[in-house]
Amino acid sequence: MCVDDKLENLAAALRKWEEEARKQLVKDPGAKSAAETLSGMPVKELYTPLDMSGDYAESLGFPGSYPFTRGVQQIMYRSRLWTMRQYAGFGSAEDTNRRFRYLLEQGQTGLSLAFDLPTQIGYDSDDPMALGEVGKVGVAIDSIGDMKALFEQIPLDQVSTSMTINSPAAVLTAMYVVLAEQGGISLDKLRGTIQNDPLKEYIARGTYIFPVDHSLRLTSDILGYCARSLPQFNGISISGYHMREAGCTAAQELAFTMANAITYVETAGKAGLSVDDIGPRLSFFFSSHQDFFEEAAKFRAARRIWAHLMKERFQAKNPRSWMLRYHVQTAGCSLTAQQPLLNILRTGYEALSAVLGGCQSLHTNSYDEALALPTEPAAQIALRTQQIIAHETGVTDTVDPLAGSYYVENLTDRIEAGVQDYIRKIDALGGMVKAIAAGYVQKEISNSAYAYQKSLEEDRRVTVGLNKYRIEEPPPTGLLRIGENIEEVQAAKLKKLRAERSSGAVSAALDKVKQVAASEANLMPAIIDAVRVEATVGEICTVLREVFGEYSGANYY
C-alpha cells in the first residue's frame, strides 16, 4: 500500500471520526463548537498527519542547518542555555547598578538596560521636557559619568549587555565604547546588543526623535560601526515585541518585524554595507504571548521565513546571515493588575513556549508588572521562573521537542503563510517606510487591538480574575516607588559636570557632530569623540535635532 493510499484511508477514517465528534458537540451544552488561537486562526478539535505538509529535509531540516526551523544551533540548550537577561533600570545609575549586581548574583547571565524616557528621547534630566519623567521607567543617563556609575564593579569584558535605546542609540553605543576604553578593555571583547530599531518607534513604541530618513541613516551608521569595530556586538535588535504589545496578531508581529528588517538591510546596502557584512549580527526581539502552541510555532516559522528571506531575496552567502537569533520577552500586555500573583503563572507558561520555540535570550516579566516597576522579590521570582524551566522540566534536553506535532507543524505553516501575505502587501505598498507614512501598519495593529478588546468585553475571551473569577481586593501594597528627587540629583550632577569639563572641547566636539550630521559620513566617530569630552545625551541630540529636525507623522489608529 503506497503513502497516498494510506492517506486516503486516513482521510476516510477521519471523516467518520468527525461525524461522531459532531454528535458530541450537540450533546454537551457547554461544548465549544469553534475555537481560534489568540491571533484568530481557526483551531480544529484534532490534527493528524493529513495536516502536515512538506518534507522533513526541506521544511524542517536539522537544527543548525538551513532553513533552521528546528533551531539555529545544532544541539541548542544541550550546548548552552539561553541567556537569562532581565530588563532592569530605574532611578539613578547607582540604584540600577545595585539591581544589576543583585540580578547577576541571583543567576541571570546577561544584562538588559532600561533607560528612562528623557534618555530615550534625547533629553537631559534637567530639560523642561523631562518634567516628572526622570528615572521613572528606567535609569537616567545623561553623561559618561552616569554610565561609569551604572557599570561599577561590572567588568565589560565579562558580561553581555543589551541596551534598549533607539533614537539616541549612537550616543549610548559611544558611551559603552568609551567606558570600555577607559577601563582598558579592547573593543573586540565587548558583547551585547543595541536595539537601534527606529521604524517600530513610529509604528508602536513612540520614542522617535528624528524624521524617518535621518533615523535610518543613524541605524545604518551604527550597523557599519559595529561591523567594523565591535565584532561581538549585535548592532540592531529588530523588534516585534512592542507591536505585539500594541495589540497585533502573531502573524502581524512577524510580518511587520521582517518588513522592517527588509528596510534596514536595503538601507545598509545603499550605505555600502553588503547583506553579509551585517547579516551575521542582525538580531531580533519577539514577544511570547498567551497562546502556548501558537507562540512556539511562531518562533519556528520566524526562523524558516528569515532563512528564506536572507538566502533568496537578499542572496546572502554566509550561512550565519541566514540564522535568526532572537531575544524574547513574555507578554506584558497579558498580565493583570487584578490578582497579580496569577501573573507568575502567565509568565511561566509564556516562558515555556519561548524555550520550546528555541530563543537565544529571555526576559520574564515580574508579577507586579501591571502596577509598577518590579520590586526585588518580584524580580527574583521572575528569574527563578526561567531557572526552573532550565533545570527542572527536562524540556532543554532535546532540541525542538514539539517538531512533528501535527498541530504545531500545521500552525507553523499557517503562520508562515500569513506572514508572507503581509510581506507581499507591504511590498506592494512600496515597503515599510511608505506603509508607515500611509498609516497602514498602525491601523492593522489598532484594528487587532480593538477586536481583542471587544472579544474580552463581549465575553468571547476570558481573562481570569478580570472578566471571570473576579474578587474584591484591597489595593496593592509594597510596590516600587521611584523618588521624585532623582530629577534634582541628576540636575546637580549636570551642573557639576558642566562646571568641571572643558567647555571649549565640548563645543568643538558638538560642532563636529553637527558638521558630520549634515554630511554623509558615518556619525559614530564624531559622537564617540563628543562623549569622550563629556558631552551629554541631551547636548548631542540637540545638535542632531538642529540638523535633522523632528518627526511629525500623523496619528493613525
Added chain:
Amino acid sequence: MEAKKVIRVLLAKPGLDGHDRGAKVIARALSDAGMEVIYTGLRQTPEMIVAAAEQEDVDVLMMSILSGAHNAIFPRVLEGLKNKGLDDILVLGGGIIPEEDIPPLKAIGIREIFGPGTETGEIIAYVKANLSA
C-alpha cells in the same frame, strides 16, 4: 424635540510616554458610541493640551499616562484649564496611576481615574452620566 448635542472628547497623551494602545482603543469605542473624539497623539505638554481643549471646545478631557509622571503633569494641565476658564470640562485620567495617588488627584479636579482592566463601556457610561453635572 431638541436634538441631543454630540459629546466632544479630547483624548491626550501627556509627557513622553509612548504607550497609546489603551488611548486608541478608548478613542475607537467612544467614537462608536457616537461621541466626537479628538486624539492628540503623543508628546503633549500641559500647554498643548490646554490649547487643544480650548480650540476644540470639548466637553471632556481624558489623559492617559503610564510613565509615572502624572503627579508632575496633571496639576499643570488643571491649572492651565482653570486659567483659561475651562474648568467646567470633565477631566478624567487613565494609565498606571498608583492607588495612593488617586485621592490627591481627585482633590485637584481629576473626576475619575480608569486604570488597567477598565471596560470601555464603563467609561462611556461614566461620561454620559457625569456630563450635565
